[in-house]
Amino acid sequence: MIKGISYLSFENGLANTESIESALAQTKKFGFDALELGISTEGILTTNTSKAECLKIRQTIDDSGVFVDSMGTGISWGISPTSNDEAIRKNSIKLHEDALKVAGNLGCKALLIVPGVVKSPISSDIVRYDRALDRLRDALNHLLPIAEDLDVDLCMENVWNGFFYSPIELRDFVDSFTSDKLGIYLDIGNLIGYQQYPPHWIELLNSRIKRVQVKDFQENFDWTGSFSFCDLGAGDVPWKETIDALKVINYQNTIIAEMLPWDETILSRTSAAMDQLFDFK
Template sequence: MLKSLNQWCFPAGMPLEEVMSVSSRAGFEAIELNLYAPDGVGFTLDTTAAEAEAIGRLARNYGLQLRSLSTGLMGRNPLSSPDASVREQGRRVVLKQLELAQLLGIDTVLVVPGVVNAETSYDQCYERSQRELVTLAGEAEKRGVRIGVENVWNKFLLSPLEMARYLDEIGSPNVRAYFDVGNVLLFGFPEHWIRILGERIVKVHVKDFKTAVGNGGGFVPLLAGDVNWAAVRTALQDIGYADTLTAEVSPYAGDPHQCAYDTSNQLDVIIGRK
C-alpha cells in the first residue's frame, strides 16, 4: 500500500509547491489534491488543460503520484437535492473532476453521493443520487476514470450491505467505493465494512476517531483514536487492496509542516512498515 495525504492536511491557501515539497520530504508517495471554486489553490472549476498539466509536472518533480482527486464542492451541490439546478451544478463538479483526471492519468475521483436532511428524505436521497450516478457512469467509462463513492457523515449509506447494494444497482464497473475508515467508527467496524465491500473498494481514506466523544471533535491524529488498525490492515490485505492509504487529518495550528511528518510515520505503522 502507498502512503498518501490529502491537500486538506495543510492550511487553506498554502501554495501548491510548498504542499508538495513538504509532502515529498515527509516521505509520501502520492498526494490527493482537491477541486475548488475558482479562487482556490490548485485545481479549480476554471482550471485549463495547460494549467492542469503544469500541476501534474509539479507533482512529478517532487516524486508524487496523483492517483485520486477529491472535492468539497459536492456539499453545496448534492446530487440528491430536490432542486434540479443544484443537481446540475453537482454534475458539473463531477464532470470537471473526470476531465482533469483523464488528462493527468488519475484513476479515481471522489464523490459524496448526497445528503439526507430536512428537505431530502432517505429514499429520495437514494433514488436521486443513484439516478445521477447512473448518468455520470457513462462519462466515467468513456474517460477511463472511476467514480469513488465515499461514506461520510451525511446520514446516508449507514450500512456496508446497503452501500454494496447501492453500488451494484448502478451497475457500472466505473462506480465503486471510496472507503473512509474513520467515518464508520461511530456506528460500525471498518474491518467489517472492508470485507463486505471487498473488491468494490478502489481507494481508502484514513483518519482516526474517539467514539466516546461522539461528534466532530472526536477526530484525532492517526493511532490516537479507537480504530483497530491491525484489523483494518489485515482486512485490506485479505481483499487484495494494494493502492493508496490517503490520510485526511486536520493540520496542526502550531506547525502545519510537522503534521505531514507525523502522519507519514503513523502511516508506516498502519501499513506495517514499522
C-alpha cells in the same frame, strides 16, 4: 499499499495559497509517497482548470517523483446532487462532470465524491431518503459514461451525510450499476462516528473499494457524549484488524491520510503513525 496524504491536510486546505509545487515538496519532505489533490469551485485546482494547465501540473508532478493518481472533491456539501432544488441538482451534476474531466486531464485514475446529503451536521439540506437515492442514481447515470470515457473511477465516500450507513446497502447500490468505474472510497475513521466496525465493511465491500482514506476517531460513551477526531493510533479504530482485512482483499492502492485541522506538526506526526501502523518503510 502506498502511503499518501490529502491536500486538505496542508495549511488552509483547499484555500491554500501555496503552489502545488510546495505541496509536492512537503509530501516528500514528510515521508509520504503519494499526494491526493483536491478540486473545488475555487482555489488552485478548480472545475474550470484548463487542459493546458492540467498538462503543466502533471509535468510538475512527474518531475517531483510523487505519486498522484487521485483527487477529492466536497462539492456536494454545498451543491448536492440529491438537493430538493432541481437547479442545484443540475449544477451539481455539471460541476462533477467538470471535475471528472479535470481528473482525466491530470492523468488521475480516481475521483472521490460525496454522494449527496440526507441529513448532516455540516449541511443544511434535509432530503427524504428514497428521493435522495433516486436523485443520486440519476446523477451517476449522467456521470458514469464520462468516467468510463476518461478511465477514471468514480468513488463514493462514506461520510456523515445520513446516507449509506449500512455496508450491505452500499454494496448492493454499487452492484445495481453495470459500470465497473463506480466504486467506494472507504474512509476508515468516519465509520467509527456511526458505530461501525471497519474490518466488517472491508470484508463485505471487498473489491468495490477503489481507494482508502484514514483518520482516527475517539468516542467517549458517557453522559457528556463527547467525541473527536484525533491522531492516528490514538482513537478507537481497530487498526490491526482493519489492516489485516485490507490485506485479505488484496488492496494495493493508496492509503490517504486526511488529517484536520492543520497544525505545524500534523504532517510529521501522521507520517510517523502511518509508518508504525502500516509498517511503511
